[in-house]
Amino acid sequence: MFINPLVLKLEQRDRLSDDEKRVLEGAISRVRVVEADEDIVHEGDHPSESNLLLDGFAARYKIFSNGRRQITAIHVAGDFVDLHSFLLRAMDHGVLALTPCRIAVVPHTMLERITAEHPHLTRLLWLNTLIDGAIHREWLTAMGRLSATAHMAHFICELFLRLDTVGRADGDTIQLPLTQAELGDTLGLSTVHVNRVLQELRKEGLIRWQGDALTILDWERLKTVGEFTPTYLNLQHEHR
């Protein structure tokens, strides 16, 4: 019930038995709420539990001494924001709530038990972290080789698709509550340039972005501009 978004996500990649769904449900020790602009996990922590996002938006980020910040991932409902801390132990980055977040807490002892008793479920959790990695690689190529405009288009395509697959798209519109400063920290741009790039995408008739509501006006051209192909999101249903 609570963790529906995760089950939904995993079931797009492989079949889950009823038993496995029950185990996932049972792995949750409690549900908590984190306010916007608060850390869900701090850099340097050695957490003993992982956080599954039920609702809201979160970002993984690193901060430099001079205050510059880079966001390395945006998370939406159904994402495990720090599943990797189960094995990595020390958090090498922080996780920030961009909006109020409802979070299911999964103790690492439960994850350890799953790895001991449920190989198939273990592989699916592993898969989850592998998809994170695939997204990181895609972001790397976008940062390295796309223009700022193309990068932004690519980012918008990805977020739309990811929200759509967990049922959070309404037609061609999604709620994407990111400020332009946050977008800049995500794409590695200054806020000024983020603004320029958004103007351009709007002027070209590709998107509309009013408040948090982002509407894709021309999906085909947006994909072309962003050189976006969604294979890396691994949305195929396969036996894993």
Next chain:
Amino acid sequence: MFINPLVLKLEQRDRLSDDEKRVLEGAISRVRVVEADEDIVHEGDHPSESNLLLDGFAARYKIFSNGRRQITAIHVAGDFVDLHSFLLRAMDHGVLALTPCRIAVVPHTMLERITAEHPHLTRLLWLNTLIDGAIHREWLTAMGRLSATAHMAHFICELFLRLDTVGRADGDTIQLPLTQAELGDTLGLSTVHVNRVLQELRKEGLIRWQGDALTILDWERLKTVGEFTPTYLNLQHEHR
């Protein structure tokens, strides 16, 4: 014997039992050699085995239609270059041999058996892919928020450390057989700018780079310039 580099690497992160070492040894179906500039795995493949690098250098890369290329990872001895294909199934990028590579081949059926029978070993393999992810995140922040010079310094620090931990550093010198074009594709720079940046690091007395031999002349200042802290490489020995 053959897979020593992997055992070496895993043992830096956690204790391996003799049984586990034996299982890892036995997972290898054969050893093959790939020539320089040949693909180890092609983008789009659905491999049924994964490749463990015993010797040589390899790169994961994506290519755009217009020929631009981005390298998303550099792999050295002891790295599993495509362990993720076990669960991701389709390769969303290619893996290229930068030098002649000696490779241990591990069938996915063996990996599946390990996940079924050896939970601790499974966690360590999972950990391996998580460290890949941590490196990706670090590269993202370096690309997004460091100057070209700092980025290069950071990259050099990382590669030195990674080679050192598998016994491939000779004092302050490593063999790093990357062309400036390949460096550009790795850091998201033009070859011209790669050259400028290397000149600068040399002029500052931070490195010497002659042929493949890269010597770090001033480790402290290089780390400072590259804002390098190695926590993300997870070199601590912990129970996982």
Next chain:
DNA sequence: TCCGTCATATAACATATGTGAGTGCGAGGC
């Protein structure tokens, strides 16, 4: 021995993106 190839190195010039400063608007607090 000569020739093509590939990598490094430079130069002159073009441009995408950053910087610093400032405006205006809307939401929320008191």
Next chain:
DNA sequence: GCCTCGCACTCACATATGTTATATGACGGA
């Protein structure tokens, strides 16, 4: 009803990095 404050937006200007072209030397093949 006024006052912040955050956020989107603009402008003028600075600069890091890309582009195109060329020179040079090392190397291997014919």
